[in-house]
Amino acid sequence: MTNSFATAKAAASNDLLAIGFAALFGLGLVFAAGFSHASAMHDVAHDQRHAIAFPCH
Amino acid sequence: MxxxxxxxxxxxxxxxxxxxxxxxxxxxxxxxxxxxxxxxxxxxxxxxxxxxxxxxxxxxxxxxxxxxxxxxxxxxxxxxxxxxxxxxxxxxxxxxxxxxxxxxxxxxxxxxxxxxxxxxxxxxxxxxxxxAADLGARQVWWAGCVLATVLGIAALAFVRGSAGVIGGVVLIALPHVIGAPHLDTYYGIxxxxxxxxxxxxxxxxxxxxxxxxxxxxxxxxxxxx
Known part of the structure; x- marks a missing residue:
């Protein structure tokens, strides 16, 4: 009983870790696509940034 | 998962x-x-x-x-x-x-x-x-507006009772009450x-x-x- 409870608890915290990583990874991609000031990124992303209406220029 | x-x-x-x-x-x-x-x-x-x-x-x-x-x-x-x-x-x-x-x-x-x-x-x-206005200021407002609207919609969808409704509406309205950065001149060509x-x-x-x-x-x- 105690063991299965501990296992369930560990699985739940693993899940939370996975959820946190997914959210952070997603935010990182959105930042690269929409916000990175590097000029190479800006040029490649130009039309997409206008189309998605990220603030650009 | x-x-x-x-x-x-x-x-x-x-x-x-x-x-x-x-x-x-x-x-x-x-x-x-x-x-x-x-x-x-x-x-x-x-x-x-x-x-x-x-x-x-x-x-x-x-x-x-x-x-x-x-x-x-x-x-x-x-x-x-x-x-x-x-x-x-x-x-x-x-x-x-x-x-x-x-x-x-x-x-x-x-x-x-x-x-x-x-x-x-x-x-x-x-x-x-x-x-348009300074890019940094617009990016900050944009990100703040997205975050507030996400939290506001989540409150409306998942928080029970009047707290969810009031909190949701306040969060969604807040960025627009503050107002986005704009110039005081039009330059459109x-x-x-x-x-x-x-x-x-x-x-x-x-x-x-x-x-x-x-x-x-x-x-x-x-x-x-």
């Missing part, structure tokens, strides 16, 4: 990234490239008391490299949106709300409202060549018809893309959950 997050987000993000780029090539990029004619001065709309110029987009396929960039960055952006959305699916599921293709479509609609429509109320999608058509087209394409993103991610999520 981790595998479901990864596969749902990747598949939905890549699929919708390609579809969004195709929709943009049909509905948005021609208007954007028409706007560039005014940005460069190849076309002039306002001159010597007369506002008139030829309408019509230039050929858009001259520079394929540019469009490959647009496809690539749509893949990156929509995959990013998908990862954040499936993280939300997982949190909702832990709180006892199941997610499938139909509820995923609502998630997509909410994403469109939070990431596109709400910030566009303060900062309209801009044609190239638009002169493009025809107003073109600028407004660009806004409606880009919002329409984004709306379709977001609903697809939620539907596909929700369907994949339900298959594995």
């Amino acid at each position: 981790a595998k479901n997050l990864l596969t749902s987000a990747l598949f939905a993000g890549v699929t919708v990234g390609v579809l969004a780029a195709i929709l943009q090539f049909i509905f948005v990029v021609p208007l954007l490239m028409e706007g560039e004619l005014y940005e460069t001065g190849a076309r002039v709309h306002f001159s010597a008391g007369v506002a008139e110029s030829e309408a019509g987009a230039p050929a858009i396929w001259g520079d394929i490299g540019r469009h490959i960039g647009t496809v690539a960055m749509n893949l990156v952006a929509y995959t990013g949106f998908a990862f954040v959305m499936v993280a939300g699916f997982a949190l909702a599921q832990r709180a006892g709300h199941s997610v499938d293709a139909r509820s995923g479509a609502i998630w997509g609609l909410a994403g469109f409202i939070a990431v596109q429509l709400a910030p566009a109320v303060g900062l309209p999608p801009e044609l190239p060549g638009t002169v 493009a025809p107003p018809e073109l600028a407004s058509h660009f806004v409606t087209s880009s919002l329409g394409v984004a709306g379709a893309s977001w609903v697809l993103l939620g539907t596909i991610a929700g369907a994949l999520w339900a298959r594995k959950a």
Whole structure:
């Protein structure tokens, strides 16, 4: 009983870790696509940034 | 859980990234490239008391490299949106709300409202060549508006009772009460018809893309959950 409870608890915290990583990874991609000031990124992303209406220029 | 997050987000993000780029090539990029004619001065709309110029987009396929960039960055952006959305699916599921293709479509609609429509109320999608307030200030307002709207919609959807309603409405209204950064002068050089058509087209394409993103991610999520 105690063991299965501990296992369930560990699985739940693993899940939370996975959820946190997914959210952070997603935010990182959105930042690269929409916000990175590097000029190479800006040029490649130009039309997409206008189309998605990220603030650009 | 981790595998479901990864596969749902990747598949939905890549699929919708390609579809969004195709929709943009049909509905948005021609208007954007028409706007560039005014940005460069190849076309002039306002001159010597007369506002008139030829309408019509230039050929858009001259520079394929540019469009490959647009496809690539749509893949990156929509995959990013998908990862954040499936993280939300997982949190909702832990709180006892199941997610499938139909509820995923609502998630997509909410994403469109939070990431596109709400910030566009303060900062309209801009044609190239638009002169606007300081970029840093606009990016801060944009990010704050998206965050407040996401939290506001989540409060409306998941917090029971009047606290959820009041908190949700306050959070959604707050960025607009504060107000987006704007200049005290107009500098527009493009025809107003073109600028407004660009806004409606880009919002329409984004709306379709977001609903697809939620539907596909929700369907994949339900298959594995």
